[in-house]
Structures are given as C-alpha cells and as structure tokens.
Amino acid sequence: MSSLGKLSPDIVAVRTVTQRLVLLLIGFFALAILLTRLPTFINAASGETWQIRGGQIPLMQYPAMPERSVVANRQLIAMLKPGDRILVLDSAPFRPWKKVMLIGEESRIGWIRVTPALGAIRLE
Structure with a gap:
C-alpha cells in the first residue's frame, strides 16, 4: 500500500483545530465590528x-x-x-x-x- 497523498491523523487533527480557531477569531472580530457600528x-x-x-x-x-x-x-x-x-x-x-x-x-x-x-x- 502506498502512503502518498495521505496525511497522518495527528496532522489532520492539528489542521482541524487550527481551522476552527481561525473561524472563531474571525467570528469574534466580525461581532466586535458589528457591535461598534450599531446605533446604541x-x-x-x-x-x-x-x-x-x-x-x-x-x-x-x-x-x-x-x-x-x-x-x-x-x-x-x-x-x-x-x-x-x-x-x-x-x-x-x-x-x-x-x-x-x-x-x-x-x-x-x-x-x-x-x-x-x-x-x-x-x-x-
């Protein structure tokens, strides 16, 4: 069996965690921008x-x-x-x-x- 093109489970887990963290940070900044624009x-x-x-x-x-x-x-x-x-x-x-x-x-x-x-x- 060839292992070309396959990622180890550890790399996949790190990539998933990194993607979720980046999405969470983008969501936080979008919410902060939205709250500063509201006329409250x-x-x-x-x-x-x-x-x-x-x-x-x-x-x-x-x-x-x-x-x-x-x-x-x-x-x-x-x-x-x-x-x-x-x-x-x-x-x-x-x-x-x-x-x-x-x-x-x-x-x-x-x-x-x-x-x-x-x-x-x-x-x-």
Whole structure:
C-alpha cells in the first residue's frame, strides 16, 4: 500500500483545530465590528444628540472617584425623564459612564451610567 497523498491523523487533527480557531477569531472580530457600528447609546460619540426613551435616569456629579464614599461623590443633579434630550460631551465606546448635557431650559452637565435598560434614540 502506498502512503502518498495521505496525511497522518495527528496532522489532520492539528489542521482541524487550527481551522476552527481561525473561524472563531474571525467570528469574534466580525461581532466586535458589528457591535461598534450599531446605533446604541453605549457607543455614542461625543457631539451626538440623543433622546431618552426609557424610565427616569439619574444625572450624577463626579461618578468615577471610588476612593470616596458613594454619597459624597455621586451627588444627584437631576432626574432625566423620557423625552429629555441630551448632548454627549465626553464618551468612550463601551464605557459605563458618559458625560452629557441636558438640552432645554436648564442646561445641566453631569454623568449618566449606561445600562442595558437605558432606552435612547439618536437624533439626526
């Protein structure tokens, strides 16, 4: 019997594992690209205007100072209600806190925490 053209079982196993790993990495990168392209508030860019659609959202002051107490460092500025418009001032994709300005009579500036339950739509 000739063994020309046949691969050993070890080489076939390594090739299969390598192909699956490459497909998994391609899928992961495709998902990451898709998630950064979706118009969701978690990846809102600075300068965009959004309208709140969900429930009330607290607009807080100084959110990222863990060395101090929660009460002293996350003071409530206002409660955002459905229909309120906000302008994103400082934003990094997939970060939990976004610096925003409330658009209206009271142009208050503060931070809101992005959660999956936060309903907002981007205004053009």
